[in-house]
Amino acid sequence: MEALDYHAEERRKAEFNLDEMKIVWAGSRRNYELSDRVARLVASDPVFRKDNRTMLTRKDLFKDTLRKAAHAWKRIIDLRLSEEEANMLRSYVDQPAFTDLHWGMFIPAIKGQGTSEQHEKWLPMAYKMQIIGCYAQTELGHGSNVQGLETTATFDPQTDEFDLHSPTLTSSKWWPGGLGKVSTHAVVYARLITGGQDHGVHGFIVQLRGLDDHLPLPGITVGDIGMKFGSGAYNSMDNGLLRFDHVRIPRNQMLMRVSQVTREGKFVQSDVPRQLVYGTMVYVRQTIVSDASCALARAVCIATRYSAVRRQFGSQNGGPEIQVIDYKTQQSRLFPLLASAYAFRFVGEWLKWLYTDVTQRLQANDFSTLPEAHACTAGLKSMTTSVTADAIEECRKLCGGHGYLSNSGLPELFAVYIPTCTYEGDNVVLLLQVARFLMKTVSQLGSGKKPVGTTAYMGRAEHLMQCRCEVEMAQDWLKPSTILEAFEARAVRMSIACAKSLGKFSNPEDGFAELSPDLVEVAIAHCQLIVVSKFLEKLQQDIPGKGVKRQLEILCNVYALHLLHKHLGDFVATGCITPNQGALANEQLRLLYAQVRPNAIALVDAFNYTDHYLGSILGCYDGNVYQKLYQEAWKDPLNDTVVPDGYLEYLRPILKQHIRTARL
Numbered sequence: 001m002e003a004l005d006y007h008a009e010e011r012r013k014a015e016f017n018l019d020e021m022k023i024v025w026a027g028s029r030r031n032y033e034l035s036d037r038v039a040r041l042v043a044s045d046p047v048f049r050k051d052n053r054t055m056l057t058r059k060d061l062f063k064d065t066l067r068k069a070a071h072a073w074k075r076i077i078d079l080r081l082s083e084e085e086a087n088m089l090r091s092y093v094d095q096p097a098f099t100d101l102h103w104g105m106f107i108p109a110i111k112g113q114g115t116s117e118q119h120e121k122w123l124p125m126a127y128k129m130q131i132i133g134c135y136a137q138t139e140l141g142h143g144s145n146v147q148g149l150e151t152t153a154t155f156d157p158q159t160d161e162f163d164l165h166s167p168t169l170t171s172s173k174w175w176p177g178g179l180g181k182v183s184t185h186a187v188v189y190a191r192l193i194t195g196g197q198d199h200g201v202h203g204f205i206v207q208l209r210g211l212d213d214h215l216p217l218p219g220i221t222v223g224d225i226g227m228k229f230g231s232g233a234y235n236s237m238d239n240g241l242l243r244f245d246h247v248r249i250p251r252n253q254m255l256m257r258v259s260q261v262t263r264e265g266k267f268v269q270s271d272v273p274r275q276l277v278y279g280t281m282v283y284v285r286q287t288i289v290s291d292a293s294c295a296l297a298r299a300v301c302i303a304t305r306y307s308a309v310r311r312q313f314g315s316q317n318g319g320p321e322i323q324v325i326d327y328k329t330q331q332s333r334l335f336p337l338l339a340s341a342y343a344f345r346f347v348g349e350w351l352k353w354l355y356t357d358v359t360q361r362l363q364a365n366d367f368s369t370l371p372e373a374h375a376c377t378a379g380l381k382s383m384t385t386s387v388t389a390d391a392i393e394e395c396r397k398l399c400g401g402h403g404y405l406s407n408s409g410l411p412e413l414f415a416v417y418i419p420t421c422t423y424e425g426d427n428v429v430l431l432l433q434v435a436r437f438l439m440k441t442v443s444q445l446g447s448g449k450k451p452v453g454t455t456a457y458m459g460r461a462e463h464l465m466q467c468r469c470e471v472e473m474a475q476d477w478l479k480p481s482t483i484l485e486a487f488e489a490r491a492v493r494m495s496i497a498c499a500k501s502l503g504k505f506s507n508p509e510d511g512f513a514e515l516s517p518d519l520v521e522v523a524i525a526h527c528q529l530i531v532v533s534k535f536l537e538k539l540q541q542d543i544p545g546k547g548v549k550r551q552l553e554i555l556c557n558v559y560a561l562h563l564l565h566k567h568l569g570d571f572v573a574t575g576c577i578t579p580n581q582g583a584l585a586n587e588q589l590r591l592l593y594a595q596v597r598p599n600a601i602a603l604v605d606a607f608n609y610t611d612h613y614l615g616s617i618l619g620c621y622d623g624n625v626y627q628k629l630y631q632e633a634w635k636d637p638l639n640d641t642v643v644p645d646g647y648l649e650y651l652r653p654i655l656k657q658h659i660r661t662a663r664l
């Protein structure tokens with residue numbers, strides 16, 4: 001018998017080839033096939049079950065995480081999965097774990113900042129997980145200000161060792177994932193001191209726990225920092241605290257690609273820029289942008305499928321009520337998020353390319369594109385995670401009351417996701433880094449130095465400062481060059497206005513601090529331009545499949561025009577468009593929503609998420625929401641008994657007292 005599909009009619013409405021769209025989303029046919037296979041492998045394995053995890057105590061959740069990680073590792077070895085497949089498996093298992101930090105930060109830190117001898121010594125053990133590492137940078141007193149870290153690594157020429165020490169309470173390492181209970185090793189960031197001189201923050205490989213007994217080594221105090229936001233969620237991770245009491249490590253455990261300390265204790269700064277010490281963060285920020293599209297797509301998939309099932313009001317002659325997805329307000333809240341998921345997917349692909357390019361250049365000692373890579377990863381990490389965090393909450397609201405149920409999947413997704421706005425760099429702090437980069441670019445405009453890469457548009461500042469938008473009718477807004485020019489003009493005009501205001505301050509740093517809220521807006525405008533332009537560039541590619549390119553064009557226009565509508569003040573105040581042209585953009589946006597509507601379910605099907613990964617009754621593929629909600633309610637432990645525990649002690653006495661009072 002064919003399974004019920006409450007979305008069958010919606011799926012029939014689609015105007016494009018779904019299989020081809022799945023390939024576009026996955027990046028290639030090969031990626032699609034790998035990802036589909038791994039997703040099904042995880043979904044069908046009972047060890048990876050996750051529907052009960054918000055009910056577990058912290059200890060049980062943590063043990064469950066250890067069990068899943070061990071099982072995942074066994075599957076990776078037994079099935080001889082490649083690193084790429086293993087990473088897919090990690091993300092489909094969908095439970096933050098120490099392995100994220102081991103593979104995502106500890107290994108990349110050694111690779112990026114270690115010498116070839118250090119690679120040879122440490123990487124084989126790390127790849128086999130014979131040692132497990134974390135990334136111990138943040139302290140109780142300092143996170144954003146990395147230069148303010150207090151842990152010291154003092155070289156002792158007598159013994160050829162570093163003495164690692166936590167001189168104050170605030171120097172305690174605080175937050176590193178995997179540190180609390182699991183890691184045997186850490187890359188620790190500490191101030192390097194030689195001959196009484198402070199050389200700033202550097203990375204050191206430090207063993208924390210015994211490899212046989214897992215006990216902390218002498219001089220090391222280590223533990224978990226405690227429960228975090230929400231149930232389940234990020235509490236599967238053992239974010240830890242760490243203190244050193246004069247712990248000794250050999251000199252060759254300082255990561256020495258950027259700077260070296262010789263046997264005599266001489267500090268040598270190589271030609272490699274000191275910012276490479278921050279390189280692991282650049283790598284992770286880039287991965288966070290791709291992950292943002294996945295998290296956003298997940299929330300949007302749930303809200304879209306549920307919006308097609310849910311009906312409220314408007315029944316005519318006893319017929320069905322209106323599907324809430326048909327309300328224009330629902331569309332205007334939901335479809336820009338759907339478009340953003342695609343936009344972030346494509347900008348994530350591009351950022352991966354940029355990162356690979358800069359890495360290859362760094363290997364050849366070409367550091368020229370490092371500032372651009374830093375600005376792009378920082379800005380896009382900030383922008384995509386802020387939008388995604390807000391969007392998950394919006395999707396919860398789009399699902400009405402049922403969105404607040406844990407089994408909608410949205411509360412846990414929100415709780416897991418929101419720290420992304422803080423970790424790997426607080427989002428505001430990162431936007432200020434972008435703003436610094438932009439102000440520097442503007443200040444060099446007159447010097448003959450041609451801006452390149454994502455700031456190339458600033459080279460056309462003269463034109464962009466005075467160009468006039470030519471839109472006369474709503475449909476004029478569909479021209480890619482019109483959209484692009486409006487976004488470029490807005491970004492350049494806001495940048496130059498800020499640079500002029502900065503010029504009025506005698507001390508530039510005072511000006512930067514005073515104008516920082518405006519500078520954040522400038523950085524956002526620049527990042528939005530990058531996303532819009534990368535979406536437009538994607539559309540220049542050959543995209544096969546009936547109707548696929550057309551749907552992507554519609555989504556690209558939705559993405560750009562909803563931003564234009566949301567930031568209308570910027571566009572009008574800078575004179576890039578007139579208020580009337582803004583109104584025409586909004587008119588066009590409404591027409592675009594009507595074009596998205598019949599394709600909405602298929603556009604979220606293209607993410608190819610299994611019900612296991614979605615973890616949501618509201619978002620389940622077959623749309624059989626009400627029956628599943630009803631069945632699920634009976635599985636709650638509170639419903640194990642008809643009369644709740646505590647009735648006799650606490651409820652009955654009150655009820656009885658009430659009866660007595662009533663009789664009086």
Ligand SMILES: CCCCCCCC/C=C\CCCCCCCCCCC/C=C/C(=O)SCCNC(=O)CCNC(=O)[C@H](O)C(C)(C)COP(=O)(O)OP(=O)(O)OC[C@H]1O[C@@H](n2cnc3c(N)ncnc32)[C@H](O)[C@@H]1OP(=O)(O)O
Pocket residue numbers: 068069072073076083084086087090099100101103104105135137138143144145146147177275276278279281282284287370371374422423424425426429433436440
């Ligand atoms: C189960 C088994 C599974 C097996 C799986 C196997 C396969 C797995 C494969 C892959 C796995 C991948 C997994 C990924 C998972 C990832 C999970 C991630 C979890 C993340 C958890 C969180 C971790 C953290 O949070 S770590 C700590 C992060 N901390 C921060 O981000 C701190 C933020 N602060 C800073 O970055 C800096 O302090 C600052 C930039 C804000 C300021 O720095 P400062 O030195 O003061 O610099 P400043 O004076 O402002 O600038 C000086 C110049 O330097 C430039 N600059 C700054 N930063 C950088 C940089 N990063 N790169 C390049 N340049 C930089 C800056 O622009 C200035 O330049 P100028 O030209 O002089 O102006």
Ligand SMILES: Cc1cc2nc3c(=O)[nH]c(=O)nc-3n(C[C@H](O)[C@H](O)[C@H](O)COP(=O)(O)OP(=O)(O)OC[C@H]3O[C@@H](n4cnc5c(N)ncnc54)[C@H](O)[C@@H]3O)c2cc1C
Pocket residue numbers: 101135136137138141142143144145174175176177234239419422423424425426427428429432516
């Ligand atoms: C779940 C989670 C996992 C983490 N994992 C790790 C890990 O594995 N390893 C690790 O080392 N760290 C980790 N961290 C720490 C994380 O990197 C830091 O919390 C993060 O970098 C923010 O730093 P902070 O906590 O010092 O925030 P703060 O800098 O204290 O931020 C507080 C407020 O001040 C504002 N602010 C700060 N500086 C400025 C400024 N210059 N201008 C304007 N506003 C400013 C911020 O915008 C924010 O609103 C993790 C954190 C979390 C939440």
